Amino acid sequence: MHPSIILRILGILLMLFSCIMLIPLAMALLNHDGAGGGFLTAFFITLISGFLMWLPARGSRQELRVRDGFLITVLFWTVLGVFGALPFALLDGANLSVTDAIFESISGLTTTGATVITGLDDWPRSLLLYRQLLQWLGGIGIIVVAVAILPMLGVGGMQLYQAETPGPSKDSKLTPRITETAKALFLVYVALTCACALAYWFAGMTGFDAICHAFSTVSIGGFSTHDASMGYYESPAIFMVGSFFMFVAAINFGLHFTAWRQRSHLPYYKDSETVFFAAVLTLCITITCLMLLYTQTYSTSESLVHGIFQAISITTTTGYATADFANWPSFLPLMLLMFSFMGGCAGSTGGGIKAMRLMLIYKQGLRELKQLVHPNAVIPLKIGNRRVEAKIISAVWSFFAVYMAVFIVVLILLVGTGLDFETAFSAVAASLNNLGPGLGEVSSHYANVNDPAKWILCATMLLGRLEVFTVLVLFTPAFWRT
Secondary structure, three states, X not given: OOHHHHHHHHHHHHHHHHHHOXXXXXXXXXXXXXXXXXXXXXXXXXXXXXXXXXXXHOOOOOOOOHHHHHHHHHHHHHHHHHHOOHHHHHOOOOOOOHHHXXXXXXXXXXXXXXXXXOOHHHOOHHHHHHHHHHHHHHHHOHHHHHOOOHHHHOOOOHHHHHHHOOOOOOOOOOOOOHHHHHHHHHHHHHHHHHHXXXXXXXXXXXXXXXXXHHHHHHOOOOOOOOOOHHHHOOOHHHHHHHHHHHHHHOOOHHHHHHHHHHOOOHHHHHOHHHHHHHHHHHHHHHHHHHHXXXXXXXXXXXXXXXXXXXXXHHHOOOOOOOOOHHHOOOOHHHHHHHHOOOOOOOOOOOOOOOHHHHHHHHHHHHHHHHHHHOOOOOOOOEEOOEXXXXXXXHHHHHHXXXXXXXXXXXXXXXXXXXXXXXXXXXXXXXXXXXXXOOOHHHOOOOOOOOHHHHHHHHHHHHHHHOOOHHHHHHHOHHHHOO
C-alpha cells in the first residue's frame, strides 16, 4: 500500500472534479438564479482540498498496485459524494440537511436516481444542470475517464480500470493501451449523449431539458428536471426516444465501439449477452403491456406507450417514470422491480447484477438439469462457440450469493430503522440495483425516509455502483496484509 500515491491521485481527481462545478456556476451567474455563491464556495473548497491532498505527495512515483486501485476507487467515490454535496448544502432556501445533500450527491454519482428533493420545477436551472452532470459523470465512471489523463501525469491506469469495472467483461481492453480504451469509451459515450439530446429536442423538449435528460438517459441515471419526471411531457414521441436510448445505453459500450469501428450492426446480433438481454426485456415489455390492456388501466395505445417505456426504464435501472407504476394493478409493480435485478449488460451504464451473470446462471441451471438426466455425459457450458471456464462460473455464483446476502442484511437494517417491509424491500432493491424509485413511501421520492435509513442507503448505492466486491474486499484482513 502506498499512501502517498493514493493521496496524490485523489488530489488530482478532486481538482479535476472541481472544474465541473464551473459549468453550473457560469449558468448561475448568467441567469442570476441565486445559486452562484454556493457553487463558487463549493468550487474553491473542492479545489483547495484536492490541492492540499496533492501537494505533500506531488513527487510520489511508486508503481500503482491492484490493491491501491481498489482503495482509490472506493475512496474517490466516497470523497466525491461528500464534496459533490456542497452545492446542494450551500444553496439558500433549499433547506437540505447534510444527510439529504450527501444522499442526493451519491444518488447522482452512482446513477441511482433516488431523490430527496421535491419542487424541482421551481429550482434554479444551474442546480438542475448540476444534478444531471453528476449522473453523466457517474455513468461513464470518473475513474475510467481519468485514466486517459493520469498516464500523462506519470500514473498508470490499468489497475484503476480493473477496479472500476469488475465482473465478467468480454471487451475489457478494446485497444492496445488502457488510455486508448478510456478515450474510445468516452467518445462513444459523448456521441450517444449528443444524439440523444438532438432526438429529444426534435421530439419537442426545450434545449435545456433535452441536454439535461440526455445526460441522465445515456448514464441510465433517471434524474429529471421536473417532479413528474418524463410524465411531465405527455408526449409519445419523447417517450419512444427515451425508450430507444435507454435500451442502447444498457448494452455493452465496448460492443458499440466494435460496431462503430466495423461500420456494421452484426456485432449486436452475434453477441450472446445482448441477445439474452433483448429477449428478457421483450418478455418484460410483453407482460407489462398485456396486463395494462387486460386490466383496462389505459387505452390500447397508451398501454403500449407506457408499458414499453416503463418496462425499459425499470429493467435497465434508469428509473424514469411516465406514470406512478407503483400504483399499477396486480403484480406489475413487484414484477418490474424484480426485473431491475438484471439491469444492463456488462460494460454498460446500467446497474443490477448484469445480464451476463444472469445468462451464465441460467445456462448453468439448464446444464445441471441435463446432467441429472445424463449423469455420465460431459456437457460443457458455452457462450456462443466459446467454452466458459469453471472458475468464471464459480465467480458468478459467488457474486450472486454475496449480492443476495448484502440485500438481506440491508433489508433487516432498514426494517430496524422503522420502515415498513414494502418500503424497505423496494428501497434496498432500488438502491443496490441503482434504480431509484421503489414502492410504498419511496415510490416518488425519499424525502420522508429517516436519516439513519438514508445513510444505510447511501452505502448500499455505493455497493451497487461498484458491484459489491470492490467495496467488500477492503474489509478483508488479507487486503491489508503487506
